[in-house]
Amino acid sequence: MRCRTIQTVAAAGTLALIGGLTSAATAQDVTQLRWATSATGSAGYAVKVDLMTILNREWEGYNITVLPTAGAVASVRGYALEEFDGYYGADVAFAELADDSGRFSGFRDQMKREPVQSFWAYTMEVGLAVRADELDDYDGWADLAGAPVFTGPAPWDVRAQLERAMGAVDVGHEYTEIDLSIAGSSLNEGTIDAFIAYTSGQTSVAPWVNEAMLSADTGILNPSEEERAAIEAAGMEVVTVAADRFDTDIGVDEAHFVPFFYGFHLGPDVPEDDLYEMLTIIKEKAGELREANESFAQVDDDMVGLQHRGVAASGGSVPIHPGLARFLQEHDAWEEEWDDWVYR
Template sequence: MRRLLFTTMGGLAMVLALGIGGIPQAQAQAQELRWATSAVGSAGHRAKVALMAMLNREMPDYSITVLPTPGALATVRGYAVGQFDGYYGADIAFGELAANEGRFRGFRDQVQREPVQSFWAYTMEVGLGVRTADRDRFGGWGDLEDRPVFTGPAPWDVRATLERAMNALDVGHRYVEVDLGLVASSLSGGTIDAFVIYSTGEASPAPWVIEALLSTDVAALNPSADEIARLEAAGLEVVRVDAEAFQADLGVDEVVLAPFFYGFHVGLEVPEDDVYRMLTVIEAHADELARSDAAFRQIRDDMVEIQRRGVAASVDSVRVHPGLARYLREHDAWKEDWDDRIAGS
């Protein structure tokens, strides 16, 4: 009986060790990914939270933590100096980093590891809104010359893209920094005459933009036909987004916006097989992602095409993760001209 008792207790101890201690051991094997994104309330933060929830469920060998930062620029900088494992990178930011100019001027000397592109999530499209009462005073963006304009938080890519477009039209506006929660009152009170409005995936405005549009009367200020032609001549694309996407009466049927590409990227620390698997998992759950956030509508409609377009827009500035290259090759969307731009090759 005594021997049986010891044997039973020993067996019970082993079961408890396996049942209780085994779970933390399995969890400890999951690779942590500290994935930085933009500020809480931004389109990037909202989309990354939805993406993280799905990836954490479908790829249990990774444990992804979303880290909000002041803006996407901070995530790229943070990855380059070893602070983060993943980042929220746009084609315009990669271009500035490669050229050591703009918001990255002088940063090259601090880079400890080079960012690469690994997953393009959507386009983001920027434009301008003005007070509804003032709409008839403006014939296009050029009429904002010398006027106070909030083109977005200083480090954000939406601001850099809108400023690039306005500079192409020689619109010498006065930039005014405004807290996101005070944009509506700043517009109605006259502190600013216009502010950036933007959508993600040609469907989903940022939460703070929707809040501003619902808090005061705003009309979309589309560039004039001549300005659109000048933007296109400067190599800048324009798109037309249904005004209903902004959930407010903007006084137009379509809002004319300037797009750029955004992605949630990881570096070579994540192996080729895992990035390839991540892309296939995202593709398989694109419907789910689009239901949780309309920003993912583009990957739902054509995951391969948005990856191809993102690579095409930024391949001269930033190398391609071999997992993304493999994914595009298997879908006949890779160009041989890009072979020498595969990271690590």
């Protein structure tokens, strides 16, 4: 009896050892990804956590840890300095990075590697809110020339995109920075004549913008038809946001906003086949992602089209991951002019 017990214990020990070795081997086969995003509590952080939950379940061979940073730009910088494996980046930031300008002025000399675009998650759309009783006095954005305008906090991508669009029509406004919490009262008091209004996925108004518009009698100042043409000629889109997406009367039937593209990107350390698999998983699980977070509505509605629009908007400012290129090619959404943009 004692001998049988010893044999049983020994067998159990052997199985445990084999199981431990198997687990260790499995763990060694899993690539850990440190994927940076914006600050805890932000929309970007919440979206990344929801994406990570599904990818950690479905994407074999990878385990993702979400790392919050001060913001999207900080995550791009951290990736370029080899602090992270993935990051949260926008096409407007890529344009500044490519030009060594704006928030990335002088940064290229510090870079250890070039950021790469690999997955576009959603758009944000920017425009302008003004005092409602003055809305009829404006013919377009150009009428704000010389006026104090809050286009958003200085480091934010939404501000960079609005300034880019306003620059395309040569508005020549005076940037005035204020605290988000007093945007509405600052408009009422005349400290500013306009402030940035923006949405996500052409559906959800940013919470602080919604509060500002509710605290002041505001309307949306649309760019004129000529200004919209100038914005598009500068390589940007102009889209419409339905008036009923706002919690207050905006004074126009629809808002004409300028979108830019946010994505969660990985570099060439993730092989082409694996990145292609990741994109395929996202496409297949788009409905589940949308249920978890409405920000994935555009992925659910047209995953392929969104990737096409994001690549087009980037204008080759950063290379395209080969896995994304293959994904677009296999879904008949590739442009020949992009061939030179693929990471080699």
